[in-house]
Amino acid sequence: MSKDNKENITIKIDGIDVTVPSGTTILEAAKKIGVHIPTLCNHPDLTAKSTCRICVVEDTGSRRLKTACNQPVDSCKEIITNSKRVKEVRKTILQLILANHPQDCLNCIRNQKCELQELTQKENIMDNPFERIYEPVPIKDDNPSLVRDNSKCIKCGRCVQACEEIQASKAIGFNGRSTNYSIGQAFDKATDESTCVLCGKCITVCPVGALREKDDTEKVWDALANENKFVVFQTAPSVRVGLGDEFGYSSGEIVTGHMVAGIRRLGADKVIDTNFSADLTIMEEGTEFLGRLTNGGTLPMITSCSPGWINFVEKNYPDLIDHLSTCKSPQQMFGAITKTYYAEKLGVDPKDMFVVSVMPCIAKKYESKRPEMDASGYRDIDVVLTTRELARMFKENGLDISELEPEDYDSIIGHGTGAGTIFGTSGGVMEAALRTVYEVVTGEELDNVDFEAVRGHDDFKEAEVQVGDIPVRVAITSGLGNAKKLLEKIRKGEADYHFIEVMACPGGCVGGGGQPYTIKHDAREDRMEGLYKDDKQHDIRKSHENPEIKEIYEEFLGEPNSHKAHELLHTHYRNRYTKA
Numbered sequence: 215m216s217k218d219n220k221e222n223i224t225i226k227i228d229g230i231d232v233t234v235p236s237g238t239t240i241l242e243a244a245k246k247i248g249v250h251i252p253t254l255c256n257h258p259d260l261t262a263k264s265t266c267r268i269c270v271v272e273d274t275g276s277r278r279l280k281t282a283c284n285q286p287v288d289s290c291k292e293i294i295t296n297s298k299r300v301k302e303v304r305k306t307i308l309q310l311i312l313a314n315h316p317q318d319c320l321n322c323i324r325n326q327k328c329e330l331q332e333l334t335q336k337e338n339i340m341d342n343p344f345e346r347i348y349e350p351v352p353i354k355d356d357n358p359s360l361v362r363d364n365s366k367c368i369k370c371g372r373c374v375q376a377c378e379e380i381q382a383s384k385a386i387g388f389n390g391r392s393t394n395y396s397i398g399q400a401f402d403k404a405t406d407e408s409t410c411v412l413c414g415k416c417i418t419v420c421p422v423g424a425l426r427e428k429d430d431t432e433k434v435w436d437a438l439a440n441e442n443k444f445v446v447f448q449t450a451p452s453v454r455v456g457l458g459d460e461f462g463y464s465s466g467e468i469v470t471g472h473m474v475a476g477i478r479r480l481g482a483d484k485v486i487d488t489n490f491s492a493d494l495t496i497m498e499e500g501t502e503f504l505g506r507l508t509n510g511g512t513l514p515m516i517t518s519c520s521p522g523w524i525n526f527v528e529k530n531y532p533d534l535i536d537h538l539s540t541c542k543s544p545q546q547m548f549g550a551i552t553k554t555y556y557a558e559k560l561g562v563d564p565k566d567m568f569v570v571s572v573m574p575c576i577a578k579k580y581e582s583k584r585p586e587m588d589a590s591g592y593r594d595i596d597v598v599l600t601t602r603e604l605a606r607m608f609k610e611n612g613l614d615i616s617e618l619e620p621e622d623y624d625s626i627i628g629h630g631t632g633a634g635t636i637f638g639t640s641g642g643v644m645e646a647a648l649r650t651v652y653e654v655v656t657g658e659e660l661d662n663v664d665f666e667a668v669r670g671h672d673d674f675k676e677a678e679v680q681v682g683d684i685p686v687r688v689a690i691t692s693g694l695g696n697a698k699k700l701l702e703k704i705r706k707g708e709a710d711y712h713f714i715e716v717m718a719c720p721g722g723c724v725g726g727g728g729q730p731y732t733i734k735h736d737a738r739e740d741r742m743e744g745l746y747k748d749d750k751q752h753d754i755r756k757s758h759e760n761p762e763i764k765e766i767y768e769e770f771l772g773e774p775n776s777h778k779a780h781e782l783l784h785t786h787y788r789n790r791y792t793k794a
């Protein structure tokens with residue numbers, strides 16, 4: 215190892231010189247020369263805790279093996295990643311994990327997408343000298359969104375870290391002692407009684423099949439097979455850039471038309487774009503915001519379309535509930551409109567309607583079950599599927615969407631604008647709102663609808679936009695750990711903003727807990743880019759210019775924030791304070 219005066223380190227890894235900045239881990243340095251050291255507990259979104267030791271390597275300057283995921287190259291002499299000793303240790307660690315694992319891969323949700331399975335193959339493990347000590351434990355299935363099967367848990371700790379480091383929720387931890395410990399809510403509390411907000415971040419980081427969404431596909435198959443049911447699907451903005459991952463598209467590719475065609479092949483009576491109700495949200499939320507701004511209402515006003523975020527405020531900051539917009543999420547607005555206005559237009563009895571949402575999110579399952587979500591006189595949404603569940607349904611029916619001719623959404627209430635599509639990414643709701651609020655207040659057309667200041671991957675984004683006489687200060691964040699910092703500022707009276715957008719998942723819905731599994735750190739970024747590209751492809755890019763939106767106000771709702779709009783499209787929140 216040698217160091218230059220620019221703090222770069224040159225070190226030999228497997229006999230090849232590599233130069234990296236001081237502090238680079240062995241894992242990252244090896245990657246630079248095309249050597250991929252296996253990992254299990256390590257995840258690019260989390261700090262390295264080094265619990266599994268699968269990434270061990272030899273350092274000729276030390277007798278002990280080193281863990282590559284957290285050890286910097288600075289302290290090493292020369293690294294060997296593939297010696298016999300290293301390989302044997304890795305094999306032994308894996309064999310010990312497998313001895314205590316069900317290995318029922320064939321009917322496991324993560325089959326072919328499992329990091330343990332992949333590693334077992336890569337390390338060429340064909341047998342196991344260790345005695346099988348695996349014992350099944352009961353599955354925890356006590357909520358509408360998330361299922362925990364600790365029989366499959368390899369105790370890597372990623373879920374606990376994600377819940378604490380990224381989502382600031384501390385809902386789960388290590389229970390029990392010694393080798394008998396397990397992961398779960400403290401004292402194995404019911405999920406609803408814990409601080410869990412059902413965001414699903416833990417699912418997205420779990421390397422195996424221990425955590426998954428509650429599978430609701432059977433309910434949808436039943437409805438599709440029932441000739442008395444009129445089945446309407448809606449698909450959320452970010453699903454169109456996530457679903458392709460399951461069908462061999464490159465990350466972030468827009469697959470809208472193929473997805474719509476696939477849903478029709480499943481037997482849906484209508485397929486509608488949630489972008490329509492995203493536009494509706496902008497009309498309602500923008501009007502609510504302007505009302506608060508001019509009538510001295512509670513500011514900053516904070517967006518309310520992310521149900522994991524709503525759960526977080528209700529459970530941790532009930533004193534700040536008045537800051538939340540009263541608008542329902544686009545998913546729920548859609549349900550209320552479908553079983554009233556749309557049913558009437560189609561001449562279908564709403565009691566026979568079965569509304570299926572396809573969402574990037576597991577918290578939406580919980581949201582649809584909230585008792586107040588029955589504004590239509592029925593359950594507004596019958597079933598929520600994640601992007602992953604929709605992909606499973608396609609596969610179950612032998613459909614590869616890449617082979618289908620693209621089709622368009624149904625009208626009416628079926629079409630959204632570019633503003634609706636960017637709801638799926640952090641900053642998108644704010645940008646869509648600004649496009650409309652600016653034009654409504656000033657009566658002038660925007661020269662440029664792209665608000666670059668609210669875009670991008672930063673944890674916090676802020677901007678000041680002159681709207682008529684008022685310099686409107688806005689802030690955007692995603693990930694509940696980041697949101698918590700903003701909430702603390704609001705509590706202290708230090709958040710000098712008028713309008714804040716918060717999404718529970720990092721990057722917004724593109725990184726949602728129901729999106730296809732990926733360990734690729736930049737998948738979110740690819741999906742984000744996909745949505746901005748989709749926005750640009752729309753002829754209409756402002757919610758208030760959507761002809762179907764104009765029509766629904768003229769024919770049914772009256773005006774934004776009208777009495778009828780309040781009945782159907784707005785809601786209230788509850789104090790559900792829960793001690794961590």
Ligand code: SF4
Nearest residue numbers: 318319322328422423
């Ligand atoms: S978690 Fe992975 S290794 Fe375990 S049963 Fe499922 S697919 Fe197989």
Ligand code: SF4
Nearest residue numbers: 377410411413414416
């Ligand atoms: S769903 Fe979210 S809040 Fe609940 S345990 Fe998982 S990461 Fe934590």
Ligand code: SF4
Nearest residue numbers: 367368370371373420
């Ligand atoms: S549930 Fe998954 S992420 Fe959590 S410790 Fe177990 S294997 Fe790791």
Ligand code: FES
Nearest residue numbers: 254264267269283
């Ligand atoms: S991946 Fe390095 S210790 Fe687990």
